[in-house]
Amino acid sequence: MNIKEAEALTGITKQNIRFYEKKGLLFPHRNEENSYRDYSQKDVEILLQIKLLRKLDISIENIHKILQGADMNDIIRQQLDLLLEKKSDLDGTIKMCRFLLHSKKDLSDTRTALSKMEDLERKGGRFMAILNDYQKVVKAEAKRKFQFVPNTMALTSEEFTQELCTYGMEHNLNLVVTEEGMYPKFEIDGLEYEAHREFGRFGAIIVCQVTHPELLQEEYREIEKSGKGSLYRRIYRIYTITALPVCLFLFFAITRGQFIIALILTTYATIGFWFSFRNFRLK
Numbered sequence: 001m002n003i004k005e006a007e008a009l010t011g012i013t014k015q016n017i018r019f020y021e022k023k024g025l026l027f028p029h030r031n032e033e034n035s036y037r038d039y040s041q042k043d044v045e046i047l048l049q050i051k052l053l054r055k056l057d058i059s060i061e062n063i064h065k066i067l068q069g070a071d072m073n074d075i076i077r078q079q080l081d082l083l084l085e086k087k088s089d090l091d092g093t094i095k096m097c098r099f100l101l102h103s104k105k106d107l108s109d110t111r112t113a114l115s116k117m118e119d120l121e122r123k124g125g126r127f128m129a130i131l132n133d134y135q136k137v138v139k140a141e142a143k144r145k146f147q148f149v150p151n152t153m154a155l156t157s158e159e160f161t162q163e164l165c166t167y168g169m170e171h172n173l174n175l176v177v178t179e180e181g182m183y184p185k186f187e188i189d190g191l192e193y194e195a196h197r198e199f200g201r202f203g204a205i206i207v208c209q210v211t212h213p214e215l216l217q218e219e220y221r222e223i224e225k226s227g228k229g230s231l232y233r234r235i236y237r238i239y240t241i242t243a244l245p246v247c248l249f250l251f252f253a254i255t256r257g258q259f260i261i262a263l264i265l266t267t268y269a270t271i272g273f274w275f276s277f278r279n280f281r282l283k
Contacts, residue, residue, distance in 0.1 A: 006039040010047040015166050018151055020050055023060050025067055057083070143191065144216055147198075147207045154197055154204060157181050163206060164195065191215065 003014050010017075020026045021037075026046055028037040046067065053063045058079050066072045150163040157180045164186055168175025178192070179185040185194050186208075195208045210216065 001039045001044075003037055003039065006044060006047065009044050010051060012047055012051055013169075015151075015170060017047065019170060020047070022149070022151070023064065025050055025060070025064055143210065144213055145207070145209045147205050149202075150204055150206050154206065157184065160184055160195070160197075160206075167206075185211070 001009075003017060006012075006017060007014050012020075017026070021028070026043060028039045028043050030036070031038045049067075050063055053066065056076070056079060058066075058075065062070075062075045062079075066075055148167050151166065152159050152163065154160040154163050160182060161177050161180050161184060164175060164177055164184065167173075168188075173188050175186055175188050177184055177186045183194060183196050185192060187193070192211045193208045194211050195206055198205045198207055
């Protein structure tokens with residue numbers, strides 16, 4: 001059967017079928033007369049297995065392992081652990097939403113809300129609002145520049161446009177081509193990119209770069225604020241609690257000739273003032 005028939009039987013798009021072939025999940029035979037792909041019933045069964053495993057959010061890498069003979073139960077157990085971890089994250093967030101709705105609190109009563117949140121965290125809940133800074137940086141970098149291997153060599157502007165649209169559909173992106181050509185421009189969620197081809201040992205690669213990288217600077221500033229800012233604020237809180245006792249000890253150390261202790265306390269006070277200054281700058 002041809003690829004259109006395989007698409008009709010499995011409900012998997014032609015683009016995704018080719019994508020799975022490229023990833024080494026599927027190896028259809030070629031028709032000797034016309035070199036077209038000839039899909040067998042076994043290929044259809046493999047595609048249905050891939051469809052099921054993808055619905056379980058199992059990665060392409062792990063699907064490849066299963067098709068190569070790895071123990072499917074082990075991989076599904078690992079996936080179950082990941083899903084339960086995500087569920088734990090969501091459970092904590094759901095509990096907090098219910099607490100806020102039930103208590104009818106607004107954002108003016110943040111201390112009570114944060115206290116409740118910290119209590120839930122101690123009991124094992126996590127909150128997705130506090131994201132890992134490294135993941136944010138990776139996401140921002142992926143917005144700035146990305147690349148992919150096209151299905152064709154993209155030798156014409158029409159093929160280039162088709163490859164971009166296919167990439168957008170496969171990755172569920174809101175991708176709109178605004179200017180066709182061999183250096184086409186397109187937008188993803190309002191952010192403009194320009195694409196070009198690079199040729200290497202294994203064929204063509206399409207490289208996409210944002211045309212106005214300065215628009216991403218705000219994201220990097222927010223990451224820096226959320227990371228460094230939270231550290232500065234914690235140190236600032238500690239300093240505000242200990243500032244008065246330190247000043248008193250400094251006074252007694254100077255009056256009694258304990259100059260080494262006075263020097264240490266002066267250094268501590270200087271560092272404290274610096275962190276206070278950084279904290280107010282980041283607000």
